[in-house]
Amino acid sequence: MANKTQYRQIPTSESQIKKRAKMNPLFRSEEITLCQMFIQPEAAYTSVSELGETGAVQFRDLNTEVNAFQRKFVSEVRRCDEMQRKIRYVEAELKKDGVKIRDCQEVPRAPNPREIIDLEAKLEKTENEIMELSQNAINLKTNYLELIELRHVLKKTQGFFYDENVISTEAMRNNMTQEDATGQGANQGRGRLGFIAGTIQRERVPAFERMLWRISRGNVFLRQAEMDETLEDPETGNTLYKTVFVAFFQGEELKNRIKKVCTGFHASLYPCPSANDEREEMLKGVLTRLEDLNMVLNQTQDHRSRVLHNVSKELPRWSIMVKKMKAIYHTMNLFNMDVTKKCLIGECWVPVLDLHKVQKALSDGSAAVGSTIPSFLNVIETNETKPTFNRTNKFTRGFQNLIDAYGVASYQEVNPALYTIITFPFLFGIMFGDLGHGFIMFAFGFWMVSGERKLGAKKSNNEIWNIFFGGRYIILLMGIFSMYTGFTYNDVFSKSMNIFGSKWRINYNESTIMSNPLLQLDPSSNDLMEGEIYPWGLDPIWQLGTNKIIFLNSYKMKLSIIFGVVHMIFGVCMSTVNHNFFRRRVYILLEFLPQIIFLVLLFAYMVFMMFFKWVLYNPKAIPPHSPGCAPSVLIMFINMMLFKKSPPLHGCNEYMFTDQELLQKIFVFIGLLCIPWMLLGKPLYIMCTRKNNNKVHNGHNGDVNQAMEMTPETPEELAPAAHSESHGHEEEPLSEIFIHQAIHTIEYVLSTVSHTASYLRLWALSLAHAQLSEVLWNMVLALGLKSDDPIKGPIMITIMFAAWACFTLAILVMMEGLSAFLHTLRLHWVEFMSKFYEGLGYVFQPFSFKLILDETDE
């Protein structure tokens, strides 16, 4: 690996770029190069910011051995974190007050290093202001709460004292003699009966009561009343339920004890004069103070909401700016410092088409800080696997996602997404063929596509909706193709349209019709118009026939096999494009050729026989070409594989054409020959090249690396060496190669059979869909249509139509659509892509602000 850092001129000539841009963007992933960029430290921040706006480079981590906490720009990242924390705090405050945060219209750029300090100061100021406001509000609210409680205490105690007057006069009478003895008057005795008033949380009352009873041995008299107003805890905002209590007691000692219990139970005590007048006086005072406080509270609330509204305008901008800043510093942490500490070195993957954009971004970045030394970009040769980058647009993205869900394409291999755009909706249409259901799907897709800007702007968290919306173009195309196939099947909600005029006629006379409940039309007679064929789609008469399933099965099964075989042959042919592009042309001979011969001679031959049978056997012909003599293509195929014969009926031929038997034997023989060809060709070839390599290429290790470039100038002889190097086959023992190839061959041979059979799902799903739709019509809607009562009829048809429409949407369009979608997906992933697709790549993930902001939004 001595020449790993070999520099190459960047291909920036206009014609070269134009030529590359002309290529079909979806055919294979874009050419990517590994680049090294040298940036002046002062220009680094602005350059990376420009690159983030461009979104065209994927940086590689050059400090993998360095701990995340020991990197160069950790303190800056921390600062960003702190700013984000402040933003989150302000956001939470906004949410608490229900202030909406508006999305900003234009996305701001990352702040300059100079602006960062401003931004920080602004955030600091805002946070402090809001925190101070909150603290003040809490203090005021605590005050307010106390006053409210006091008001309640004063009001409620009114009643207590009135009752108490009555009780204590009675008690006084009982104690009269005692008190006389001690020389104190009745009034004095009443005066010694002290009390404490306050409020306590409602759930604590029973325990509080019990505790008072215990400490005083029943000598405390407690009165309580629930507060009907709910209060708010100023700190947490929770609602509080409180009870007013007054505890009457005798003696100073008991008073102290009760006070202790009160603090223990977090009861708040309020001064409460025992005289009625004083209490009323105090209540008045409290009420005026409450009014004042209310005004102050309103004013603070106004001020707070003004401050928050102002912040809410700025906050989204700040949030985006901080996110960008953080992303920039994270990226700069991936860079390496030059030994002389004079420049930062970064390594990145860049699509060749975007190299000029990257260079412009770098020069813009340098210019922004007025740096005199320009940053520069070097292209490096590398042996490493490059990332896969398919430039998609809104139309192709959905299809590319279908492919990527299976596995990301290896670097620059043929991308099946391009073909999926049509084959996917088309195979879906074969299964979902119904003009009515197709139209519903098309209408849904069209609605999403035509309003995509409006619908896309509304960001939704509904996952199901997002899936539908992401696949809107797939749904649109699926709808269109279902309408085409539905028209061809002549199936609209299980009914047919007689557009071109049925080619079948009734030639039975009335008496025959009246005497036979079931009659079959005869294609060999005048029942079928001579030489006329229903020009597009199935003749509508089949929909009415009781034996339509027999006819449809024969037609749809053949259809499935025909499309299956064509699809698979197409897939196998795609592998030549890969073999050719990756300079392993010899594999076209060793792998592609036996595969395609095997498939064509056996399965394409069967397809040919299907068409031949349609042409050859004629209802009006005499044996051996009469309908009765027509052999089953399937039985014929099985006989061909097993070298068996089935005796023909009298007057018929076993074979459709002369020498068919000989031809079939030759086909099977060649087909069988292809198996050892596939099995041994590649391993033997590798064995031979290795021997040669060892002899000839002993001193030429450097060439191997150069050959990896796969530039058109690479000499042909180096290609095999390049291949064996790139796949690491150099180390793989031969026995393993043989085993791999054996597995591969068995898999291919078996798969041709199983995959062909697998395409029969096209028929099965289509049949199920048509039958379900017919059953729904007959069991639901027909019930409504058939009632002829003038009053009940309209009601029935309304109800039945509603039921039919619901079932049609829920079951036939949604559920059947989903099932047909999944089967189509499988046909592409397994049956089609297994013929050529490797899917071992990894996705190109550019450093792009747009992507970062979208991600954090979700």
Added chain:
Amino acid sequence: MGALPFIIFTAIFGVIGIVLPIVAPKGPNRGIVQCVLILTGATCWLFWLCCYMAQMNPLIGPKLHQNTILIMAREWGNQLPVNPEPHH
């Protein structure tokens, strides 16, 4: 008669699958548009062809209910033969 629909439909899908890709507008997505048109033409033509050929020489005829036959005769303007005619 049998050849006319074949010519018409082959021509229609030929235009979609061969002529339109040639005249497709220039631009970055020309390749995709071409590929889409060619595949549409090819698949739709083959699908139409299969349906057409399956009905070219039907080996069986539809089996119909009495009522269906009578309604067909009335609605599709198919005069029933008046005289008992030897059938089969």
